[in-house]
Amino acid sequence: xxxxESEIRGDGFAPLNEFLCFTIYSTGxxxxxxxxxxxxxxxxxxxxxxxxxxxxxxxDQIIKDLGSKLFLESSTLTPLVKRLESAGFxxxxxxxxxxxxxxxxxxxxxxxxxxxxxxxxxxxxSAVGMNIxxxxxxxxxVAGIRDRLIEGR
Numbered sequence: 001x002x003x004x005e006s007e008i009r010g011d012g013f014a015p016l017n018e019f020l021c022f023t024i025y026s027t028g029x030x031x032x033x034x035x036x037x038x039x040x041x042x043x044x045x046x047x048x049x050x051x052x053x054x055x056x057x058x059x060d061q062i063i064k065d066l067g068s069k070l071f072l073e074s075s076t077l078t079p080l081v082k083r084l085e086s087a088g089f090x091x092x093x094x095x096x097x098x099x100x101x102x103x104x105x106x107x108x109x110x111x112x113x114x115x116x117x118x119x120x121x122x123x124x125x126s127a128v129g130m131n132i133x134x135x136x137x138x139x140x141x142v143a144g145i146r147d148r149l150i151e152g153r
Contacts, residue, residue: 010030012080020145024142024145031124032046032082032124034124034127035049035120035123035124037121038119038120038123042113042116042117042120043087043113044113046086047070047072047076047080048080048083049117049120050070051066051070051080051081051084052084052089052110052113052114052117053076053117054066054070055090055104055106055110056106056111056114056117059106059111060085060103060104060105060106061103061104062093062101062102062103062104063077063081063092063101063103063104064101065082066104081104084110084152088107088109088110089106089107089109089110089113089134090104090105090106090107090110091104091105091107092104092105093105
């Protein structure tokens with residue numbers, strides 16, 4: 001077992017860069033900043049890109065289901081959906097089977113955007129200098145941490 005600097009000093013806190021939560025948080029921030037110019041070129045923000053990826057995987061989804069997939073509350077997701085609708089990438093409509101539900105569907109413009117967005121995933125792999133197997137290993141480990149934290153609530 002390795003002894004941290006804080007244990008040697010006796011102050012009770014490790015340096016910030018030794019906090020797992022800070023490392024994940026700051027990495028997420030760095031990823032978002034890295035993606036910004038790439039996504040701006042295709043007219044999307046990072047959260048919009050994630051929503052579009054979810055729709056490219058499966059079109060015509062209920063907002064509630066999209067929120068679950070993206071780990072977003074409706075108060076965050078609704079403005080995001082409205083902006084994508086204003087840009088002409090998606091449409092919203094009431095579910096004919098359940099008027100309480102809102103469905104989100106890709107437009108032709110939204111489907112066409114997918115071909116431009118296909119270059120985005122390869123950019124990060126190149127930037128981090130890791131092969132796809134290593135990237136997927138890290139992704140699985142971080143997803144495991146997230147899932148255990150959610151289960152522990």
